[in-house]
Amino acid sequence: MSGAKWRVGRLSVGDRPRAEKPEEEDWAKLYGQPKDPRSIESIEQEWSHWRIKENERIEMLAKQRQEQAEIESESSREATSDKENECVATDDVRMKLRRRRKSKSRSPSKTTRSTSSERNVVTESQKRCSQPPLSDDCMATRQRVLPLIIFIAILVLLAYTGASRYDAYRSYIAKVNRPNLMPIFDRKLADLKAQFPTQPSHNWGVIRSAFAEVLNNSHYEYGPAVLIILASKKDQHVASCFAEKLATSLAKTFNPTERPIQLNGAKLSRSHNSVAAKHTIDEAVRERDNFVMQFDSLEQIDSYTASIFHSLCDYYNSPFRERAVFIFTVHTSEEVEGRHRREYDEMADSVLNEVWDELDVNKRAALIARLTGSTILLRKESRRVC
Helix, strand or coil: CHHHHHHHHCCCHHHCCCCCCCCHHHHHHHHCCCCCCCCHHHHHHHHHHHHHHHHHHHHHHHHHHHHHHHHHHHHHHHHHCCHHHHHHHHHHHHHHHHHHHHHCCCCHHHHHHHHHHHHHHHHHHHHHHHCCCCCHHHHHHHHHHHHHHHHHHHHHHHHHHHHHHHHHHHHHHHHHHCCCCHHHHHHHHHHHHHHCCCCCHHHHHHHHHHHHHHHCCCCCCCCCEEEEEEEEHHHHHHHHHHHHHHHHHHHHHHCCCCCCEEEEHHHHHHCCCHHHHHHHHHHHHCCCCCEEEEEECHHHCCHHHHCCHHHHCCCCCCCCCCCEEEEEEEEECCCCCCCCHHHHHHHHHHHHHHHCCCCCHHHHHHHHHHHCCCEEECCCCCCCCC
């Protein structure tokens, strides 16, 4: 009975549903295997070949690490030993390294690393051995010379500081003791007005303001006073006469026996030697104090010669410690009658830009700005003055 029940409750093997056997294409699709799989013998052969190569690589790396450790230990021992022992041990290290290179076959990369490290060890040892220890006399000499060098450096520093303070003090005393020369110049300017009655009042105002800083006893510490006298080419003689009388009045204001420095651009240009012309201007004002320069026909000199006024007329970095005045005459071919005072600077700029066009535009602009800060336009006088 129980056997019958068991047969009823459990299906026999013949009654089970059979699964479909997958084809070779299905196996390849599911498991990524080829239709003709490799044999076990080929896989084992490949594996053994790879294992042999891996063992060889591991052994090679172990040898490299061991040799590198030996070289580093030898170099560290050499660094801590005395110099005399280092010199003796250098030959031993060199011989050991030579034997190792001959006895062991190494890969190219390993040989390169070892050779470079060996070369470094030998070179450092040679450098240390080539420098003998200092004797007691050398050490004593160093101990005596070092304080002397420090003492000399301190003296130089004190001398430089003292000279700077002395210059500042001398400049301060000169400023304090400088008399106010403005009243004297005003009287001379009044005489000049009487000789040139046709000139407009604003011309005299520009002249007075241009020279005020170098004439009064105010806090004066900047560059020279510069004035441009612009005139027509037909009135060159009148412009030169006016500039000479004005320069003479200023020079006598500084010192009753002083005469102005007189230069002419037309004469300098005739020499056709720009270097010599520049040297002439430099020599005229070198190591001069309280001087007045009258320079006629500024437009006649070339751009190279004119470049010297870039430094001489610099307001903020002047080479002159005392009073200095530059009076220039510039002649234009344009009509000057009826011109407004706002046009004076533009006319002077136009003339100088045209004759100095060879200069770089930035240098030319800086030079002309230094010269044309105060410009007057000279009118033609109704009667002969000069």
